[in-house]
Amino acid sequence: MLIASLCVSAPSSVMTVVKSRTFREKQGKILLEGRRLIADALKAGAVPKMFFFSRLDYLKELPADKLKGVRLVKVKFEDIKEWSDLVTPQGIMGIFAKPDHVKMTFPATQLLHSLPLLLICDNLRDPGNLGTILRSAAGAGCSKVLLTKGCVDPWEPKVLRAGMGAHFQVPIINNLDWETVPKYLPDDTRVYVADNCGLYTQAQKSNKASDHGWICDQQLSKIHKYEEEEEEDLETGASKDWLPELEVQSYDLDWTEAPAAVVIGGETHGLSLESLQLAESTGGRRLLIPVVPGVDSLNSAMAASILLFEGRRQLRLRAEHLSRDRS
Numbered sequence: 001m002l003i004a005s006l007c008v009s010a011p012s013s014v015m016t017v018v019k020s021r022t023f024r025e026k027q028g029k030i031l032l033e034g035r036r037l038i039a040d041a042l043k044a045g046a047v048p049k050m051f052f053f054s055r056l057d058y059l060k061e062l063p064a065d066k067l068k069g070v071r072l073v074k075v076k077f078e079d080i081k082e083w084s085d086l087v088t089p090q091g092i093m094g095i096f097a098k099p100d101h102v103k104m105t106f107p108a109t110q111l112l113h114s115l116p117l118l119l120i121c122d123n124l125r126d127p128g129n130l131g132t133i134l135r136s137a138a139g140a141g142c143s144k145v146l147l148t149k150g151c152v153d154p155w156e157p158k159v160l161r162a163g164m165g166a167h168f169q170v171p172i173i174n175n176l177d178w179e180t181v182p183k184y185l186p187d188d189t190r191v192y193v194a195d196n197c198g199l200y201t202q203a204q205k206s207n208k209a210s211d212h213g214w215i216c217d218q219q220l221s222k223i224h225k226y227e228e229e230e231e232e233d234l235e236t237g238a239s240k241d242w243l244p245e246l247e248v249q250s251y252d253l254d255w256t257e258a259p260a261a262v263v264i265g266g267e268t269h270g271l272s273l274e275s276l277q278l279a280e281s282t283g284g285r286r287l288l289i290p291v292v293p294g295v296d297s298l299n300s301a302m303a304a305s306i307l308l309f310e311g312r313r314q315l316r317l318r319a320e321h322l323s324r325d326r327s
């Protein structure tokens with residue numbers, strides 16, 4: 001085992017580079033911290049390039065065959081403490097090649113409990129929220145998590161910290177354009193959008209998409225926005241996308257009869273038009289978690305968790321009924 005002692009004159013500036021999105025994107029490398037996360041990454045087949053550690057014991061806990069050809073650098077615990085994002089630094093950090101979900105091996109127990117339930121994150125910007133969502137998705141047995149362009153990088157240290165190992169339990173497909181999302185969905189998937197519709201309002205009579213039945217207040221405001229844009233377009237002759245009509249249903253009514261994907265909207269702008277269009281084209285609906293009047297919306301991670309565990313409950317109930325019918 002070849003171990004180098006690193007003379008780092010400005011450790012914090014080295015780590016600033018290693019933790020930056022530019023480093024991850026240009027170099028295709030990520031930083032992982034902590035013994036458990038590093039062990040999970042190695043088990044999943046992630047490729048290590050370099051380890052910083054303060055005690056040899058920490059390296060001995062890792063599988064020796066995975067350390068071949070890896071640069072091993074012994075540093076002072078004070079350095080690790082300075083670089084660390086953890087409340088209790090664990091004395092080891094590793095630089096890995098950015099994992100590719102196709103080449104990763106996910107834990108057998110996770111695969112055994114995997115359900116025809118997917119999650120799509122639509123412009124989620126908050127690292128803590130995304131990490132929490134990934135952890136819930138792994139816990140609920142989601143088969144995949146798709147992140148559209150505009151979401152925070154899942155390999156950012158704060159996302160990794162909140163994810164608590166979920167990155168190596170469930171496949172995460174990142175940086176997707178909406179046009180490519182359907183390629184990652186199983187056949188016949190219905191896409192449902194999580195929608196904090198607020199108060200329902202009987203749509204006023206008009207010739208627009210709001211003609212039929214009950215729709216969300218929020219949807220009405222979006223419709224007004226698109227109507228204004230449409231009027232502008234009449235002058236230029238350009239045609240605009242129309243606002244999809246999607247039924248609203250309470251999240252606790254059955255929605256898992258086909259493979260289901262749930263879209264969670266971003267913290268600031270909520271759901272995108274593209275997510276509504278995909279839901280409409282796949283026969284999906286809006287899922288509403290009813291809240292007490294006057295409460296605006298739930299935090300996106302909370303809403304995602306409620307919906308995913310409800311999806312899990314429904315799928316397990318269906319499986320139980322099926323097995324009872326067969327016996």
Ligand SMILES: C[S@@+](CC[C@H](N)C(=O)[O-])C[C@H]1O[C@@H](n2cnc3c(N)ncnc32)[C@H](O)[C@@H]1O
Pocket residue numbers: 193194195196197218263264265266267268269270271287288289290291297298299300301303304
């Ligand atoms: C904080 S909310 C978005 C608020 C945003 N300002 C808006 O007006 O849409 C983030 C996302 O969480 C989900 N969400 C929040 N509350 C929900 C509820 N009561 N029912 C279903 N989904 C909800 C939705 O996907 C929403 O887009």
